[in-house]
Amino acid sequence: MNTAPLVDQFRRRISYLRLSVTDRCDLRCAYCMPERMKFLPKNEVLSLEELHRLSLAFIARGVTKLRLTGGEPLVRRDMIDLVSALGRKIGDGLDELTLTTNATQLETHAEALAKAGVRRVNVSLDTRDKAKFAELTRRDMLPKVLSGIAAAKEAGLKVKLNTVALKGINDGELPDLIAWAHGQGHSVTLIEVMPLGEIDGDRVDHYLPLTAVKDDLEERWTLAPSTHRTGGPARYFDIAETGGRLGLITPLTGNFCEGCNRLRVTTTGQLYPCLGGGERVDLRAALREDSSDTALNHAVDHALAIKPERHHFAINKAGEAPAQPRHMSVTGG
Numbered sequence: 001m002n003t004a005p006l007v008d009q010f011r012r013r014i015s016y017l018r019l020s021v022t023d024r025c026d027l028r029c030a031y032c033m034p035e036r037m038k039f040l041p042k043n044e045v046l047s048l049e050e051l052h053r054l055s056l057a058f059i060a061r062g063v064t065k066l067r068l069t070g071g072e073p074l075v076r077r078d079m080i081d082l083v084s085a086l087g088r089k090i091g092d093g094l095d096e097l098t099l100t101t102n103a104t105q106l107e108t109h110a111e112a113l114a115k116a117g118v119r120r121v122n123v124s125l126d127t128r129d130k131a132k133f134a135e136l137t138r139r140d141m142l143p144k145v146l147s148g149i150a151a152a153k154e155a156g157l158k159v160k161l162n163t164v165a166l167k168g169i170n171d172g173e174l175p176d177l178i179a180w181a182h183g184q185g186h187s188v189t190l191i192e193v194m195p196l197g198e199i200d201g202d203r204v205d206h207y208l209p210l211t212a213v214k215d216d217l218e219e220r221w222t223l224a225p226s227t228h229r230t231g232g233p234a235r236y237f238d239i240a241e242t243g244g245r246l247g248l249i250t251p252l253t254g255n256f257c258e259g260c261n262r263l264r265v266t267t268t269g270q271l272y273p274c275l276g277g278g279e280r281v282d283l284r285a286a287l288r289e290d291s292s293d294t295a296l297n298h299a300v301d302h303a304l305a306i307k308p309e310r311h312h313f314a315i316n317k318a319g320e321a322p323a324q325p326r327h328m329s330v331t332g333g
């Protein structure tokens with residue numbers, strides 16, 4: 001077994017893997033994908049066994065945190081089998097197994113996730129207004145999402161909400177959403193919309209820099225910079241009045257690459273060492289080429305050698321193509 005630590009060309013130690021288990025989704029968030037999104041044929045997507053093998057190889061080399069994402073991970077039928085199999089590595093290499101989900105199916109699966117060893121989930125929620133939710137996600141599923149979030153809490157899972165800040169859509173609602181979440185015991189992280197993949201409209205129309213959101217929130221609340229770090233891109237603040245924590249992810253207004261500790265693998269087994277870069281290594285070919293994982297580890301070493309120092313994306317100007325042609329749902333958000 002290859003146990004060599006994952007260290008990139010800039011001496012950053014990689015301990016976090018985000019693995020996209022499907023590009024499919026039961027919502028169609030307007031900033032993420034077009035209404036008529038073309039999904040990948042099943043044979044291009046990694047099988048359950050391949051996802052498992054790949055994860056074990058990364059854990060052997062020092063990945064201690066694994067996040068399953070997509071697309072919507074819970075629409076994959078064999079998902080709980082994978083989570084259960086990987087859950088057995090918790091305490092045996094893996095410190096944490098988590099999931100990013102839109103929560104539409106969380107009511108059904110929250111308990112099974114908790115049983116498998118999952119302790120925290122990230123849930124995407126951009127609005128608590130039913131009509132707005134239906135318009136933004138193109139599906140009328142807010143009640144399912146809210147009962148999914150409640151079921152997660154009930155099952156003992158810690159919930160972190162991820163909210164994309166969108167001008168003209170949820171900007172007026174952000175303080176209420178944060179106050180509600182903190183009241184429920186959930187933390188919230190706000191994210192700037194990123195130029196990834198073609199969508200039906202233009203993201204520029206709704207791009208909202210978080211610097212402006214933070215100024216707004218500070219007129220209402222006291223935001224104290226927190227020492228809390230997850231090794232990820234978010235910077236955290238404690239809000240005195242709500243007693244909760246707020247994270248800000250600012251890929252466009254503030255670069256966060258210096259301490260990057262992560263790699264991402266797509267549904268088709270493509271390893272993208274950087275979310276904002278085009279560098280890519282084909283792990284599916286390596287997985288299918290030999291069963292001993294030698295080719296796989298060789299490919300991973302190559303990815304470490306080409307992981308760029310930082311991303312270079314900026315919000316594209318009106319009418320311009322996105323900085324990266326692949327959608328977040330393929331790379332794994």
Ligand code: SAM
Pocket residue numbers: 025031032069070071072073100101102122123124162163164191192193194195196328329332333
């Ligand atoms: N379907 C799951 C969900 O929505 O939580 C997991 C995958 S989704 C691609 C992961 C995260 O990426 C979500 O929080 C979503 O809001 C975010 N996202 C998708 N497209 C984005 C974009 N272009 N810019 C910024 N965030 C994006």
Ligand code: SF4
Pocket residue numbers: 025026027028029032033070071072102124329
């Ligand atoms: Fe689906 Fe998540 Fe993309 Fe929304 S953000 S369309 S829930 S993958």
